[in-house]
Amino acid sequence: MSGIGSVIIRSEGGEGSGGESFHAPGPADFDLPAIGGGHDTFSMFGQDFVAGVTKPMLQIVLAGVLVFVFFYLASRKRAMVPGKLQFVGEEAYGFARNSLGRDIIGSHDFARFVPYLFTLFFFILLNNLFATIPFIQFPTFSRSGMVYGLALLSWVIYNAVGIRKHGFLGYLKLQCVPSGIGGPMLLLLVPLEFMSNILVRPVTLALRLFCNMFAGHLLLILFALGGEYLIVEMGGAYAPVGVLAWVLFALVAFLEILIQFLQAYVFVLLNAMYIQGALADEH
Numbered sequence: 041m042s043g044i045g046s047v048i049i050r051s052e053g054g055e056g057s058g059g060e061s062f063h064a065p066g067p068a069d070f071d072l073p074a075i076g077g078g079h080d081t082f083s084m085f086g087q088d089f090v091a092g093v094t095k096p097m098l099q100i101v102l103a104g105v106l107v108f109v110f111f112y113l114a115s116r117k118r119a120m121v122p123g124k125l126q127f128v129g130e131e132a133y134g135f136a137r138n139s140l141g142r143d144i145i146g147s148h149d150f151a152r153f154v155p156y157l158f159t160l161f162f163f164i165l166l167n168n169l170f171a172t173i174p175f176i177q178f179p180t181f182s183r184s185g186m187v188y189g190l191a192l193l194s195w196v197i198y199n200a201v202g203i204r205k206h207g208f209l210g211y212l213k214l215q216c217v218p219s220g221i222g223g224p225m226l227l228l229l230v231p232l233e234f235m236s237n238i239l240v241r242p243v244t245l246a247l248r249l250f251c252n253m254f255a256g257h258l259l260l261i262l263f264a265l266g267g268e269y270l271i272v273e274m275g276g277a278y279a280p281v282g283v284l285a286w287v288l289f290a291l292v293a294f295l296e297i298l299i300q301f302l303q304a305y306v307f308v309l310l311n312a313m314y315i316q317g318a319l320a321d322e323h
Contacts, residue, residue, distance in 0.1 A: 062266065065265065070183065072094050072096065073094070075094065095178060096178070096186060103163055103166040103180070104163060107159065107163055111129055111132075111133075114126050114129025132162065136158040140161060141153060141157050141312060144313055145312055160307070164304040167180035168253060168300035168301075171256070172296060179256070179257050181249050182254040183250075188246045190249075192242060194242065194314065195241065201315055202215070202318030211318070214322075215238060216237065219322050249307050252303050253300075253303065256292070256299055260292055263288050263289035267282040267284075271283065
């Protein structure tokens with residue numbers, strides 16, 4: 041249970057009844073070693089990276105396999121009167137198809153994007169839910185590199201869709217030149233629109249998901265291990281505060297489940313909106 045199960049209470053001596061001081065969790069608790077306990081690293085772009093397969097890498101693969109297996113089993117025996125598994129699969133597909141595809145992109149163009157939006161939503165959702173699943177308890181997308189990979193894929197897709205429909209120059213004009221605006225105002229608005237619609241979108245798309253998963257899990261670690269420290273190491277009058285910290289941990293854990301769903305929904309919703317904007321004839 042990496043993250044919540046991390047040992048971040050180290051002996052310092054002279055503090056607390058057990059002679060230990062509490063070290064608050066931080067970004068270092070998200071830097072997991074390679075599977076098997078390896079700690080070799082390599083440097084690239086001024087950053088140190090773990091050399092080997094890490095837990096988030098396995099979670100990415102596991103999520104892909106589980107999503108595929110579940111919906112394969114749900115659709116394998118299609119019947120007019122669906123069983124429980126087929127019913128759940130159809131409802132899940134209908135939710136992604138209608139609320140994330142048709143209602144945003146429009147009934148004329150949405151169908152070809154449904155497989156991507158459907159897969160993306162449940163893939164992100166399951167990776168987010170890993171943070172609250174026992175014995176995993178680590179949100180895959182609390183590692184920024186994982187999220188930027190998805191954001192880059194989204195950036196390629198919606199820009200490619202727009203270029204294919206409008207042509208390269210036509211698409212740039214659509215994204216960078218607001219309709220009904222002319223004269224000197226364009227000197228200010230065109231660079232801003234280019235930055236906002238072409239360059240910044242994938243960054244903000246990734247940061248929203250990453251920051252929510254990172255901050256939520258960090259808060260859970262703080263309440264869980266802080267409560268343990270107050271009860272076990274400090275004791276006495278501090279014990280009730282530790283119990284309160286554990287109560288807050290449980291409440292935040294339930295809130296995180298809602299946030300995990302919402303962040304998956306918002307990520308895919310914005311993807312659909314960007315695709316719709318790329319297909320539109322006016323900006």
